[in-house]
Amino acid sequence: MLGAVYYGPKDIRIEDMPDPVVGDEDIVVKVEMAGVCGTDVKTYLRGHPMFKPPCVLGHEFVGEVVTAGPRVQEISEGSRVVVAPYVPCGSCYFCHRDEMELCQNKDGLGGVFAQYVRVPKNLMEKGLIEIPHKVKSEDAVLAEPLACCLNALEDCDLRPGDIALIMGGGPMGQLLLQSALLCGVSKVIVSEPQKERRELAGELGAITVDPESQDLGQFIKEETRGTGAATVLIALGIPELIPSALHYACPGGTVNIFGGLPKGSQINIDPNIIHYQQVRLVGSFGFAPRHFAAAVELLINGRINSGKIISHSFPLERIQELLELCAKQEVLKAVVKP
Ligand SMILES: [Zn+2]
């Protein structure tokens, strides 16, 4: 099979690799579409401690089961599936506390920037969901990023009628926007300097603001009748945004550090906002199986507009070119078709 092998920063080669061999209790899935995530782009540019080259990157995908081991009963050949890229162990301290996204013994899938991927028994049992053939690949491929957004909204304790502010209109910002609206918020404000991204957020139902040409604090005051936003989600990896985000939240509101920040980042905040105003500062990363399942339900029922979010679809052979475009921020959300 063809696979995109990562040899280190800026070095990905399309190679003929051995086809995955199915075990008695696992399956091989033919990748129909794979999503390019921020993590893939960061790894391509700078390397990543979790991905030691040579390896195949990619963790968001939808595909069809082509081979099932003789002892597999859960799923049959020809089924269309999405698989969570990692699953919790179910038996560590964090799993017992029902904080499965924090599990310390996660089991993960091999890279999906390839024509086929083997799904081992454990992932098949805990992370695989069969989806109808009529669901568009563009919808199904968003299951993992959407699951991360649902986890973040849960951590914000979002309530119907709340006003949410999303800082950053990238693919995650646009997914957060759509999920927040599905949760019944009364208004979503998206702050984003890029015009095209602002326009898209506007089409998807947000009130938008350009933080470079407008006073964001003043704008939020006006849009929230002076109270501030009940939820502030920072969907950008810029630490300097966090101290001001605390001022955009209403008393009792929540600020969520959702975007990953550069290693060693430091911030200086006014702790009295947290004490007197009871503003909560939280963070969210990854997802638990229940978020993945909820994301799949939203996607197969057509509740998320994926067509507007996926801006580039390339064949696997052109993945390096695609990653370069992603690095230049010329892409909203990219997918490859092996
Ligand atoms: Zn991802």
Ligand SMILES: [Zn+2]
């Ligand atoms: Zn665990």
